[in-house]
Each structure stands twice: as C-alpha cells, then as structure tokens.
Amino acid sequence: MKFKLRTLVVSAVVALSIFSCARQELMTYTEAENISLAAWVQQYAPNAEKCNDNMYIEWIHRNPNQNDSLVEIGDWVRVKYTTKTLSGNVVNTRDEQVAKIEGTYTPFTHYSPQLVYMNDPNVTMLEGQYEALQKMRRGDIVRLYLSSTYAYGATGFSDDVGYGGQNKLQAQLPVIIDSFTLVDFEADPIITEQKAVDDYVLKNWGLEPKDTIKSHFYMQLLPPYPMSRDSVSNLPDSTVKIYYTGRFLDGFVFDTNIDSVQERVYGRIINEGPLELKASDIVGDTVSVIEGWKIAVKNACFGDRFRVAFVSAYGYGIQGAAASSSSSSATSTDLSYYDYINYIYYMNAMYGGGYGGAYGGGYGYGGYGGYGYGNYYNNYYDMLYYNNLYGSMGGGSSSTEDEELEDDGIVSTEIQPFEPLIFDIYIVPSEGDAIEDSNDE
Numbered sequence: 001m002k003f004k005l006r007t008l009v010v011s012a013v014v015a016l017s018i019f020s021c022a023r024q025e026l027m028t029y030t031e032a033e034n035i036s037l038a039a040w041v042q043q044y045a046p047n048a049e050k051c052n053d054n055m056y057i058e059w060i061h062r063n064p065n066q067n068d069s070l071v072e073i074g075d076w077v078r079v080k081y082t083t084k085t086l087s088g089n090v091v092n093t094r095d096e097q098v099a100k101i102e103g104t105y106t107p108f109t110h111y112s113p114q115l116v117y118m119n120d121p122n123v124t125m126l127e128g129q130y131e132a133l134q135k136m137r138r139g140d141i142v143r144l145y146l147s148s149t150y151a152y153g154a155t156g157f158s159d160d161v162g163y164g165g166q167n168k169l170q171a172q173l174p175v176i177i178d179s180f181t182l183v184d185f186e187a188d189p190i191i192t193e194q195k196a197v198d199d200y201v202l203k204n205w206g207l208e209p210k211d212t213i214k215s216h217f218y219m220q221l222l223p224p225y226p227m228s229r230d231s232v233s234n235l236p237d238s239t240v241k242i243y244y245t246g247r248f249l250d251g252f253v254f255d256t257n258i259d260s261v262q263e264r265v266y267g268r269i270i271n272e273g274p275l276e277l278k279a280s281d282i283v284g285d286t287v288s289v290i291e292g293w294k295i296a297v298k299n300a301c302f303g304d305r306f307r308v309a310f311v312s313a314y315g316y317g318i319q320g321a322a323a324s325s326s327s328s329s330a331t332s333t334d335l336s337y338y339d340y341i342n343y344i345y346y347m348n349a350m351y352g353g354g355y356g357g358a359y360g361g362g363y364g365y366g367g368y369g370g371y372g373y374g375n376y377y378n379n380y381y382d383m384l385y386y387n388n389l390y391g392s393m394g395g396g397s398s399s400t401e402d403e404e405l406e407d408d409g410i411v412s413t414e415i416q417p418f419e420p421l422i423f424d425i426y427i428v429p430s431e432g433d434a435i436e437d438s439n440d441e
Contacts, residue, residue, distance in 0.1 A: 029172065033147050037174045040086055041145050048145055055128045056145040060179065063137040071133045071185050073120045076418075078113035078183040079129070083157070083165075084176040090165030091157060091175065102165050107266050108323070108413050109162030110252050113183040115416045126151050129177060136182045144177035151175045161323035162414065189418040193311050197420045200249050201309050217310040219296060226303030230430055233298055236283050240297060241274035241428035249420055254413035270411055274428060290315050296425060303429040307422065315421045323414040 034053040041048050041056045048058040071077055082093040090102050096111035122130040128146035136142065148154075151174065158168035169175065186192055194216050201207040201218045213219050232240055246255040253265045262269045281287035282297050292314035300306060312318075415421075 030147070030149060033149075033172070033174065037145065037147050040174075045143070045145060048143070051131065054147040054150040055131060057132055057135070058143040058145070059140075060143055061139070061141040063139045066137070068137045071118060071136055071182065073118050073134075075118045075185045075187055076115055076189045077118060077133055077185040078115050079133070079181060080113045080183055081129075081180040082178045083169075084178055085167065085169065086174055086176060088176075089167040091167050091169045092159040092163045092165055094163060095179070099163075099165075104164055104166060106162050108411065110248065110254065110413055111163075112250075112252075112416070113181075115189070115418065117417075126177070129180065132177075132180065133182065138182055138184060141179060141181045144180055145174065146177065147174050148172045151177075190311075193418050193420050196249055197309055197311050200420075200422075205307075205309075213299060214295060214310075214314075217292070217295060217308070217314055219299060219306060219308045222305040222307060224305075226301065226429065229301035229303065231301050232279050232427070233283050235302070235430065236280040238279045238302075238430055240277045240279050240282065240302075242277065242297070243274050243426045243428070245424045247422045247424075249422065252413075254415065292421065292423070296423070297427070300425070300427055302427055305424075305426045307424045309420065309422045311420050312418045316415045316417075316419065318417045320417045320419060321412075321415040324412045 037056075038050075038053070041050075045056065045058055048056040050056050080094045082095055082098050083091040085091065090098060090104075093099055093102070094111055094114055096105065099105040099109070099111065116124050118124075118130070118133065124130075126146065128144050128150035131150075132142055132144055148171070152169055152171070154171050156169045156171040156173070158164065197216055197218070198209055201211075205218070205220055207218050207220060209216075211218065232238070243258050244256065245253060245258055245261050247253055253261065256262055256265070257271050257273070257275055259269055259272070262271075277287050277289070277297070282294060285294060287294065292308060292310045295310075295314065296306070296308045
C-alpha cells in the first residue's frame with residue numbers, strides 16, 4: 001500500500017507540473033505517460049539507463065566476457081521474465097517460484113524459457129524486449145521499464161493459460177519486465193533439437209541414429225511382448241484403443257490419459273478411458289493427430305507397449321501449440337496509474353495500433369511468411385515443417401484430441417516451437433482383454 005501511495009504522490013507532482021506549463025495545446029496521452037514514467041524511474045530506479053522516451057534499462061547481471069556474441073536479427077532466443085505493473089503486481093511470469101508465491105502456479109504449465117524469433121521487423125515480442133535483446137549477451141539479466149507504446153499498447157494484457165499472475169493489465173499502462181534473462185540464443189534450432197533427441201535416446205534408451213525408423217524418429221518396443229502381434233495396418237476395420245503419456249525431454253508430463261499418472265502429476269483425473277481411433281483413418285492418414293502418432297501407430301501391433309521420441313517436424317513444428325483453459329487466474333487489476341493519467345487526458349488519450357495489432361496480425365499462422373522461415377530452412381522446412389505437417393496436425397491444441405480438453409481449469413500445456421516430444425504408448429489388444437491392466441503406468 002505504501003508503494004502505491006508513493007506512486008500516486010509522484011503522479012500528483014507530475015500532474016501539477018503539467019498543469020503549470022504554459023503550453024496552450026493539450027498534451028497527448030503518450031506525452032503525458034512518458035513524462036510520468038520518467039518521473040517514476042527517476043524516483044524509484046535511478047540507476048536505470050534511458051534508451052529513449054519509451055524505455056529504460058537497469059542491468060542486474062552482465063556476462064563478464066564482453067567478447068561473447070550479441071544477439072542478432074535472425075537468431076532464436078530463449079528468455080525468462082516476470083511482467084509487473086509499476087506498483088509491483090505480477091501480470092505474467094515464466095518463473096515457477098514466482099508463480100507459486102503469487103498463488104497462480106499450475107501443474108499444467110511448463111515454466112521454461114520462452115523461445116522467440118528475432119524477426120525484422122519485430123512482430124514476435126514487446127518492442128522493449130526486442131530492443132533490449134540486441135544489447136544483451138548470453139546470461140545477461142536486466143530490468144526494463146517500458147511505456148505502453150513499447151509494451152502492451154492499447155490492448156492491455158491478460159494470461160489465463162498458466163503464465164498469468166494475480167493481475168490483468170489495463171490498456172495504455174507502463175510495465176516493468178523484471179529479471180529479463182537471456183538464457184540462450186541460436187541461429188538454427190533444428191540442429192539443436194536433432195542433437196537433443198539423439199543424445200537423449202542414446203543416454204536413456206541405448207539407441208543410436210542407425211536405430212531410427214525415420215530421420216530423428218526413434219521407436220522402441222517394450223516388454224512384456226504380446227503372444228500374437230496383429231498389426232494395426234492389417235486390421236483397418238478395427239478400433240484402436242490407446243493409453244499414453246506425453247513428455248518433454250526434461251521429463252515434464254504435458255499430456256496423459258492414464259489415471260495413475262494424472263493423479264500423481266495433476267492431483268486429479270482430467271479424462272478417463274482410452275483414446276479411440278479408427279484403424280482405417282490411421283492407415284489412410286485421415287485421423288486428426290500429429291504426424292508422430294500416425295507413424296508410431298502404423299508401425300505398431302495390438303497389445304504393444306512402446307515408446308517413441310521424435311523432433312518437432314513430427315509434432316508441432318515451428319508453430320508449437322498454445323495452451324488452452326476455460327478459466328482465468330487473473331482476477332484483480334491495478335488501477336492507480338491508469339486512473340491518474342485517464343483523469344487528466346481521457347478525452348485526448350485514445351490512440352490505435354500498438355503492440356496488440358502488430359502481434360495479432362504478425363504472429364499468427366498467417367504471419368509466418370514474414371519471418372522468412374521458408375527461405376531460411378529451404379527444403380527441410382518445406383518438406384517437413386509445412387507440407388507434411390500442418391495439413392494434418394489438427395490445430396493448436398497440445399492434446400491428441402479436442403474432446404479431452406474438458407475441465408474447470410487449465411487442461412493443456414503450451415508446446416513451444418521446435419519442441420521434441422516423447423510418448424509412452426500402450427495399444428489395447430484387439431480382443432480388449434487387457435484394458436484394466438493398461439491403466440497403470
């Protein structure tokens with residue numbers, strides 16, 4: 001409360017100085033916001049460097065090796081951060097510990113660094129983040145103070161799919177991007193994920209690239225082996241009943257329909273019973289599941305237990321999959337700064353565009369052409385990540401079928417671009433005599 005009061009006091013001082021000016025014309029909202037942000041930074045973050053009227057940067061940690069490379073346009077960056085209002089209320093966070101402190105933690109959320117492309121022009125992140133990254137080296141940590149022009153603009157922000165804080169952000173508010181960390185960056189994440197999958201299966205499964213059934217696609221049959229093995233492909237009139245658990249390489253469970261795993265990971269059962277697919281749809285490539293599932297089940301038999309690991313070309317590719325939720329954890333709003341500015345300049349405050357418009361138009365599926373992925377990745381992108389993937393992927397849900405996304409909270413996990421996947425799969429025998437045993441991990 002004291003912090004909010006100090007904010008209002010500073011705002012009031014700025015308001016008096018504005019009204020005492022001899023200017024005849026009415027100051028715009030943007031001008032008023034920038035003046036107020038400058039006064040706030042001078043009072044509460046005096047060590048922050050001014051980059052321009054919309055952005056201030058405060059260095060928390062610098063990479064001691066100043067000869068390390070800076071981020072460049074065209075790189076993919078992995079970043080962590082927590083977004084706050086000027087009064088310190090959390091709007092969203094990639095930090096698991098912050099989420100737990102805020103009471104917004106959810107076991108459905110994979111609190112890992114965000115993978116983002118440094119596009120030119122920028123349509124992938126906040127303008128303040130984009131400009132700051134070009135000054136940063138691997139391991140650098142900064143705190144950013146951004147006007148709404150360099151942040152969430154005329155749209156504001158709320159996050160109800162796992163990364164949200166206690167507060168929604170109103171439109172036209174400045175923000176703090178706290179602990180903005182450049183975890184890593186790279187020019188070609190395809191090479192990185194291929195190596196990650198190869199290294200994982202060699203270490204954990206004892207498999208080598210020669211053991212793949214397709215490029216960077218591993219499949220390993222597990223005991224106990226069924227007495228008779230009827231291929232799914234040879235029984236197109238059958239219904240294939242499947243129990244599964246999906247994981248990332250770090251072990252995080254992002255999807256499962258096994259009761260015991262759901263209870264252990266989520267603390268409750270989200271969906272019950274096996275996933276049922278028509279064998280004819282699998283054989284005919286008409287089933288709406290990711291490519292990796294088609295390949296795996298086509299090569300499996302009824303009664304098989306097996307595991308697969310594959311790169312994102314067979315999963316969710318460069319698009320990833322957004323998390324889904326039917327409820328929001330952000331229930332309150334910080335209005336002190338907004339009320340002050342709005343009180344003085346409301347009639348002349350509204351302006352269009354901003355981050356929301358650029359983000360919505362550029363970052364969606366239709367905007368990927370502007371990124372230059374097709375030209376950059378050439379045949380690999382065209383062959384795997386577009387022609388053979390998106391026509392059959394089935395959209396932006398991280399669950400294998402939309403019918404499973406039924407709950408009163410977050411029920412699917414974000415899958416980031418270039419995210420390798422692991423699945424443990426059990427196909428119920430065609431006679432159905434092992435269904436009960438299948439529901440154990």
